[in-house]
Amino acid sequence: MKKIIVVGSGAGGGTITRELASKGIDVTLFEKGPSTKIGNAYEHYENLDVGVELIQTSCIAGTTTVTAGNAVRTCQKYLKNMGIDLEDDFNEIEGEMGVTTLPDTHFGNGTNIIMDRAKSLGFNTQKMPKFIDPKTCKPCGKCAFGCPRDSKWTSKEYVGEALDQGAKVIANTEITELITVNGEIKGVKSNDKEFLADMVVISAGSIETPRLLRRAGIDAGNNLFVDTFVTVGGILKGIKFNSEVQMNGLITLDDLIMAPHYSGLLYNKLEKYGASENDILGIMIKIADEGSGKVREDYIEKYSTAKDVSLLAKGSAAAGVILKESGVDPNTLTSTIARGAHPGGTAAIGDVVDKNLETEISGLFVADASVFPKAPGAPPVLTIVALAKRLARYIENEL
Numbered sequence: 522m523k524k525i526i527v528v529g530s531g532a533g534g535g536t537i538t539r540e541l542a543s544k545g546i547d548v549t550l551f552e553k554g555p556s557t558k559i560g561n562a563y564e565h566y567e568n569l570d571v572g573v574e575l576i577q578t579s580c581i582a583g584t585t586t587v588t589a590g591n592a593v594r595t596c597q598k599y600l601k602n603m604g605i606d607l608e609d610d611f612n613e614i615e616g617e618m619g620v621t622t623l624p625d626t627h628f629g630n631g632t633n634i635i636m637d638r639a640k641s642l643g644f645n646t647q648k649m650p651k652f653i654d655p656k657t658c659k660p661c662g663k664c665a666f667g668c669p670r671d672s673k674w675t676s677k678e679y680v681g682e683a684l685d686q687g688a689k690v691i692a693n694t695e696i697t698e699l700i701t702v703n704g705e706i707k708g709v710k711s712n713d714k715e716f717l718a719d720m721v722v723i724s725a726g727s728i729e730t731p732r733l734l735r736r737a738g739i740d741a742g743n744n745l746f747v748d749t750f751v752t753v754g755g756i757l758k759g760i761k762f763n764s765e766v767q768m769n770g771l772i773t774l775d776d777l778i779m780a781p782h783y784s785g786l787l788y789n790k791l792e793k794y795g796a797s798e799n800d801i802l803g804i805m806i807k808i809a810d811e812g813s814g815k816v817r818e819d820y821i822e823k824y825s826t827a828k829d830v831s832l833l834a835k836g837s838a839a840a841g842v843i844l845k846e847s848g849v850d851p852n853t854l855t856s857t858i859a860r861g862a863h864p865g866g867t868a869a870i871g872d873v874v875d876k877n878l879e880t881e882i883s884g885l886f887v888a889d890a891s892v893f894p895k896a897p898g899a900p901p902v903l904t905i906v907a908l909a910k911r912l913a914r915y916i917e918n919e920l
């Protein structure tokens with residue numbers, strides 16, 4: 522029987538492993554990080570300061586462990602225009618993950634005030650669709666630490682199903698190199714240990730995937746975007762917004778999105794004015810940044826372009842107006858540094874991989890956020906999962 526190796530267990534890797542295992546295919550998943558309780562995922566953040574702060578986690582289920590549970594069909598039209606139709610995959614995924622907006626019981630005062638004032642000011646507002654189960658979720662504001670009640674979808678669910686279907690899952694093992702012969706993939710190496718396979722899928726995330734590809738001679742690692750965001754906030758005494766479900770509402774402008782969001786970085790700045798963590802109300806501004814970054818073996822470069830900065834300024838001004846109308850003391854308004862939680866673009870479709878996500882090395886595929894051709898400017902997990910499902914069907918047909 523043909524063997525497939527998957528590298529990385531996040532949104533892309535967890536999905537492809539489960540899909541291949543469910544088709545009876547011999548699949549082995551390697552994950553650099555350890556297995557962890559979802560509630561302890563915050564211990565596995567591996568953030569990088571590269572001009573913007575890049576946020577990611579390394580453990581079984583990767584960065585899906587710390588999402589806000591936002592479920593959006595990012596880039597669907599764009600990919601369809603490229604000949605990649607994900608409609609059926611999205612429908613299937615939304616059913617499997619139970620995507621829905623949360624009931625009123627899961628909206629706190631801070632979110633309600635922001636969304637109400639934004640609507641009155643004429644902004645386009647809606648509830649955020651979530652892959653969070655309202656039956657087990659008790660709002661606590663800890664999604665980004667790893668849900669203490671395991672109430673949101675993470676790819677750990679898919680990895681568990683893959684194990685049940687006979688997949689091998691090997692944690693704490695970093696893949697360091699790809700084995701290729703005459704333009705064909707033959708397996709992977711973890712330091713001096715070799716693991717042979719007929720096909721390999723790299724899902725190591727948008728920073729490590731291009732590094733592995735580059736070591737195999739592929740010109741990956743260009744066009745890095747991160748969906749740059751800042752959180753603007755200020756003091757509203759006693760609002761207790763920090764223990765609400767975060768990003769439960771969505772405010773859309775033409776070229777950026779905003780969402781109610783608490784950040785501990787705001788507390789660090791507002792503490793000196795006598796604020797406790799219970800006294801802060803904030804809004805995240807997220808943009809589809811230009812692919813100005815670069816990943817190389819020994820450095821990562823990512824700066825904000827003039828266009829990125831002007832969009833962040835436009836969003837921050839709008840957020841300031843909404844927060845003031847919401848009762849925040851305008852003299853206390855401040856912003857976090859620029860950060861990025863959706864790195865992608867470093868092995869883009871049409872550049873490094875073809876529409877079947879295959880590289881120039883035969884049998885070597887990529888299934889993670891690296892393959893996005895442009896910044897989504899919105900939560901990417903559903904689209905990564907949809908692309909991985911589509912790739913699993915392609916691989917099954919090729920075997």
Ligand SMILES: Cc1cc2nc3c(=O)[nH]c(=O)nc-3n(C[C@H](O)[C@H](O)[C@H](O)COP(=O)(O)OP(=O)(O)OC[C@H]3O[C@@H](n4cnc5c(N)ncnc54)[C@H](O)[C@@H]3O)c2cc1C
Pocket residue numbers: 528529530531532533534551552553554576577578579580581582583584585587588589590591592593665694695696697724725726727729730862863864888889890891899900901902903905
């Ligand atoms: C705080 C936060 C909140 C977010 N909220 C949302 C949200 O609400 N909705 C949404 O859609 N998106 C959200 N995202 C983004 C989303 O989590 C990521 O876009 C997504 O997980 C990326 O999937 P991926 O498969 O590319 O990489 P990852 O999920 O990062 O997985 C990559 C995996 O590969 C492993 N790995 C790396 N190198 C190697 C190697 N050499 N060998 C073996 N294993 C390796 C890593 O340890 C990691 O486990 C959020 C991100 C953050 C940081």
